[in-house]
Amino acid sequence: MRPANVVPTRRSRARAVGLAALGIAGAAGAITLWWRWLARRRHHWSTALAEAIPVNSAYWREQRAGPGELLYVAVGDSAAQGIGASRPGHSYVGFIARTMAAASARRVRTVNLGISGATLRIALDDELPVLARLRPDVLTVCIGANDIADFDPARFDREVRELLAALPDHAIVADLPSFYFPPAQAKVRAANRLLRAAAAERGLTVVPLFARTNRQGMWGVTTQFAGDLFHPNDRGYRIWADVFRPAVEARLEQLDGASREPARLPPLP
Template sequence: MKKPDTLSTPGAAIASYTAIGDSFTEGVGDPGPDGTYVGWADRLAVMLAEQHPRHELRYANLAVRGRLLDQIVAEQVPRAVELAADLVTFCGGGNDILRPGTDPDAVAERFEEAVAALARSSGTVLIATGFDTRGVPVLRHLRGKIATYNAHLRAIADRHGCLVLDLWSLRSVQDRRAWSEDRLHLSPEGHRRVALRAAEVLGVAASGRAEEPWPPEAVRTPADARRENIQWAREHLVPWIGRRLRGESSGDRVSAKRPDLLPLP
C-alpha cells in the first residue's frame, strides 16, 4: 500500500487511524466524563476528523496501560496490521526502559521488527520518542538510557520511512502542570500539548500550539514542595513499588478501549 505523502501534502486526508502502545497512548491521566481515559491519541483523532468533516474518520485505540513492548508486539501489532489503517501511531518500550537492567539496544531491535510489519501494511506510521526526564524525580537518573533509546527510534524511523513525534524536544511538557499527580503520566493539558505536536508533524490544522506559553503559576515555597513530595511518595510511589515487587501490572484485567476501526461518536 502506498503511503500518503503527509510531508509534501500537509493535511492529507486520513480516513482511518489506529493507535497502539501503553498507558501514554491509552490516555492515563486524562479522564473523560464517563471515566474512560481520553488522552492525546483520542484528541488527535478528533483533530483528524475535523480536518476533513465530509470524510468519516474510523478510529481504533488498542493501547493498554502497563504493557511492555513484547506484549504490545504480541497483542496489538498483529491487530494493527490486520486493520491496515491510513495512519498508525506506535509508542512502546517506555515501560521496558523504566525497568532495571533492560538494554535499550535490545528493546530497539524488537521495536524495529514491529515497525517493519506496520510499515508494510499501513499507510503512514508515526512513532513517538520518550520524554526528557531531567526534571522528573526518580526518573531523572534514566535520562541517558532514554536518550539512547530515542536515538535508536529516530534511526528506525529513517530506515522505514516513518514520521517522528519528538517528545524529547517538546519544551512545554517540562512544566510540572503537564503531568498528573502520579508524575508518571501526563495531565489533560499535557495530553493536549502532545496531540497538538502530533498534528503539527502530520500537517493537520488545529486550534492551538504545542509550545504555547503556560499562564503564570502561583509561587510555591520549599515547604509546599516537601509536602507535595511526601504526599506523592505515599499515594503513588509506594503503591508503584509494591506492584513491581508483586509482579503485578496496572493493566492486568484491562482491555483495549477501541479494539475496532469505528467512526468517532
C-alpha cells in the first residue's frame, strides 16, 4: 500500500508546474500586448510628428529671412528642426539662438539648414552647398543619427571626414546622442569613435552629446523624449542646447575680442 502523502505530493508538483506554465504564458502575453501597444503608440506619434515637418520648416524659413548682427548657422537633421518639441523654436537650435542674443545683446539671424531625415550624405549634398555661401559667426553641426539604422562603418567614416573637411575651423560639432538600447548603442559608440578621430585630425571642437544624454539613463528616456521615443521633447532639447553651451560661449568670447568683457550665456529659459 502506497503512503498517503505520495499522491498529493505528485499532484501538488503537477499543479505547481501547471501554475508556473500559466504564469510564464501570462507574462509572455502581457509582454506581447505591451509591445503591440508601444508599436501603435510610436506609429501614432511618428505620424503626428511627420505633420509638424512643414510647419517647422516654414518657421525656420521666416527666421532665416530676418535681420541680425550675428549669423548663427546649424547643420543637422530633424532635431535641428525641432521635431518633437512643443514648438519649432524649442529645438536646441532655437535655445542656442536665444541665449546667444541675450548674451551678446545683439540680434541673431538664424539659418537652420537642418533637414528632417537627413543623413550624412544628404547633409553633404543639400546642406553644405548652402553653407559654402555663408559666413557664420557661430556654426553648430549635429548630424549622423539617421545613419545608424543602416550603419556602414566605412561609409560613415568616409562621409563624416568629407563633411568635417568642408567646415570652418570654428565649427562646433556634436557627437551622436545616446540610443540607450543595444544593438543601436554599439553602432553609435563605433560611429562616435570615427567622428571624434576625424574631428581631432581637423582640430575641431566636439561637444559630448553622447555622454550627457547617456548619463540621463532611463529617467531621460521617460521624461526627455517625444511620444515616438526617438525625438527629444522640450526638456531633451534644453539638455542638447546646454551641451553646446561651453563651446558657444567660447566662440562668443572670440568674436567679442580680447579687449572686451567676455560674453556669458544666461541660463536656458
